[in-house]
Amino acid sequence: MSNSLKITLIVGLFALGIGGGYYALSKNIAPAGTATETTTTETPLMQETPVSVTPPITSAPHETTNPHVPDITPVTPTTTAPTSSPIIAVPAQSKTTHIIVSYDEPSGGSRVGFTLAVDGQGVITDAQTDVLAVEDEAIKRQERFAKGFSVAVKGKKLSELTNIDRVGGASLTTEAFNSALTKLKAQL
Amino acid sequence: METITFKGIGTYWSVSIDESVDDVVELKKTLFEFVADFESRFSRFISSSEVNQFRKRERGTYPLSAECALLFSAAHELRTLTHGAFDPAVAGLLEGVGYDATYRLTPDESAITSFVPTAWSLSRDQLAIDGPVGFDFGGIGKGYCIDRVHELLKEKGYHYFIVEAGGDMVATTKADGSGWRVAIEYPGKPDIALGLVELVNQGLAVSDSFRRRFGAWHHIVDPRTKAPVTQIIGVAAIAPTAWQADKMTSGLFLGQPAEYALLAEKFSSAYLVVTHDGMVQKSINWKGELF
Numbered sequence: 001m002s003n004s005l006k007i008t009l010i011v012g013l014f015a016l017g018i019g020g021g022y023y024a025l026s027k028n029i030a031p032a033g034t035a036t037e038t039t040t041t042e043t044p045l046m047q048e049t050p051v052s053v054t055p056p057i058t059s060a061p062h063e064t065t066n067p068h069v070p071d072i073t074p075v076t077p078t079t080t081a082p083t084s085s086p087i088i089a090v091p092a093q094s095k096t097t098h099i100i101v102s103y104d105e106p107s108g109g110s111r112v113g114f115t116l117a118v119d120g121q122g123v124i125t126d127a128q129t130d131v132l133a134v135e136d137e138a139i140k141r142q143e144r145f146a147k148g149f150s151v152a153v154k155g156k157k158l159s160e161l162t163n164i165d166r167v168g169g170a171s172l173t174t175e176a177f178n179s180a181l182t183k184l185k186a187q188l
Numbered sequence: 189m190e191t192i193t194f195k196g197i198g199t200y201w202s203v204s205i206d207e208s209v210d211d212v213v214e215l216k217k218t219l220f221e222f223v224a225d226f227e228s229r230f231s232r233f234i235s236s237s238e239v240n241q242f243r244k245r246e247r248g249t250y251p252l253s254a255e256c257a258l259l260f261s262a263a264h265e266l267r268t269l270t271h272g273a274f275d276p277a278v279a280g281l282l283e284g285v286g287y288d289a290t291y292r293l294t295p296d297e298s299a300i301t302s303f304v305p306t307a308w309s310l311s312r313d314q315l316a317i318d319g320p321v322g323f324d325f326g327g328i329g330k331g332y333c334i335d336r337v338h339e340l341l342k343e344k345g346y347h348y349f350i351v352e353a354g355g356d357m358v359a360t361t362k363a364d365g366s367g368w369r370v371a372i373e374y375p376g377k378p379d380i381a382l383g384l385v386e387l388v389n390q391g392l393a394v395s396d397s398f399r400r401r402f403g404a405w406h407h408i409v410d411p412r413t414k415a416p417v418t419q420i421i422g423v424a425a426i427a428p429t430a431w432q433a434d435k436m437t438s439g440l441f442l443g444q445p446a447e448y449a450l451l452a453e454k455f456s457s458a459y460l461v462v463t464h465d466g467m468v469q470k471s472i473n474w475k476g477e478l479f
Contacts, residue, residue, distance in 0.1 A: 128472070129472075151467070151468055151470065151478065152466070152467060152468070153374075153382050153462075153466070153467075153468040153478050153479060154479060155374040155377065155381060155382050156381050156382075156479035157379060157380060157381075158371060158373075158379050158380065158381050159379070161371050161381060161384065163369055164369055164370070164371050164384075165204070165350060165368045165369050165370060166202075166350060166352050166357060166368065166369075166370045166371075167355065167370065167371045167372075167373055167381070168355050168356070168370050168371070168373065168385075168392045168393075168394040168424060169355040169372065169378070169394050169396070
C-alpha cells in the first residue's frame with residue numbers, strides 16, 4: 001500500500017440509511033435492533049462526494065455528507081449481489097478509505113468506523129473495523145464484529161510474487177514447490 | 189544459505205539456515221534421524237509406535253512416556269476447546285474413510301456408521317482407556333515435531349533458520365534480522381497465493397480440506413457427526429510456535445466460529461479462515477498482506 005492514494009472520507013449519515021449499510025456489513029453479527037434494510041444508493045460514491053485526498057493520510061478526517069451506505073456492501077457480498085460489477089467508482093489505483101457511520105442502538109445512537117482497502121477495480125481487498133462506540137455494550141458488539149468479519153480475497157499467482165522463502169499450504173503441490181524453491185535457491 | 193531437505197513423518201522437510209554450516213551432511217543425518225525417531229514413536233502408521241500399543245489393550249490405565257503424555261495433554265486441551273470435535277481417538281474412523289496406510293480409495297460405509305470414539309482420559313502421565321483404541325496425532329503432531337527440530341538447531345548453536353515440513357513451519361529471523369517471507373497458498377488452488385506474511389520468531393500452520401480427499405470424505409472428520417467438515421475450505425494460523433499454530437488450525441476447522449477468539453487467545457494466534465464461498469475471515473491481529 002505504500003504508493004497508494006489515501007483517501008479520508010467521513011460520511012455523516014442518517015440513522016435510517018445506516019441500517020441498510022450496516023446490515024450489509026454485519027450479516028453475521030448485527031447490533032441488536034438496528035439491522036433493517038432501508039435505502040439504496042442511486043449514485044456511485046465517488047461521483048458526488050467531496051472527498052479530501054491526502055497522500056499520505058494525515059490527522060483528523062474531514063466531515064462530508066453522504067447517505068449512500070450500500071457502497072460498503074462488497075465487504076460481505078450477499079448471494080444476490082453481482083460480484084463482477086465494481087461497487088465503488090474509483091480510478092484504477094488502490095486506495096485506503098476510512099468511513100465512519102452512525103447507527104441506532106437500543107440505548108441510543110452509536111458510531112463505528114471502517115477502514116477499507118480498495119483496488120483499481122473498486123473491489124474491497126481488505127477491511128478493518130474501528131471501534132468508536134462509547135457505551136460498553138456497543139463497544140462489545142463492535143469488537144465482536146471486528147473480530148469476525150470477512151474480506152473478499154482474489155489471490156495472486158505465486159509466480160508473480162518475488163523473494164518468497166517458502167509457501168505455507170497443505171497441498172502436495174506446496175511440498176513440491178517448496179522443494180523446488182529450496183533447490184533453486186541452493187543453486188544461486 | 190544452506191538448505192537441507194529430507195523426508196519424515198510422511199512429508200517433505202526443508203530446513204534453511206542463513207549462516208555457515210560446518211558439516212551439512214552430518215547435520216542432515218542428525219535431523220533426519222531425529223524426525224525418524226519421532227515418527228517411530230508416534231505415528232499410527234507404524235505398528236510398534238507408542239500410540240499404537242493401545243489398539244490391543246483392554247480397558248485400564250497405562251503409563252506414558254513424558255513426551256507422549258505431553259501430546260495427549262495437548263490433545264485433551266484441544267478436545268475440550270472444540271467440545272469433542274477434535275479427538276485423537278479417531279484413527280479407526282479415519283481408516284474407515286480410507287485414510288489408512290495403504291490409502292484405499294473407497295470409504296467403508298459400515299466402518300463409518302459403526303464407529304464410536306473410545307473414551308480416554310489423562311492423569312499426569314497415566315492414560316486411562318475404555319477399551320482398545322487407535323490414536324492419531326494428526327492435527328497436533330507435526331507442529332510439535334517442527335518445534336523440536338527448531339530446538340535441536342538452537343542446541344547445535346544456530347540462530348538464523350526456518351524449519352518447514354509439508355507447508356507448516358517455524359522460523360527465527362534471517363542473519364540480517366529480517367523475517368522469512370512466506371506466501372500462503374489459496375486452499376485448493378496450489379498456484380495461487382491468498383496472502384503474504386513475514387515470519388519473525390513465529391510458527392505458521394496451514395490446513396485445507398482438499399488434501400487426500402476420498403469422494404465426499406476428506407481427512408478432517410468430526411467424530412460426533414462422523415462427517416467431514418465442509419463449510420471451511422482452509423485455515424491458517426500464526427503463533428509464537430509451530431505447535432500452537434498447528435493446534436490453532438485444527439481448532440479452527442473443528443471448533444465453533446463463535447469461539448475462534450477464545451481459541452486465538454489460548455494458542456496466542458492470529459488466523460485466517462477461508463470458507464467455501466471464497467471469503468476470508470481474518471483475526472484483527474493478522475498482520476500479513478492479503479491479495
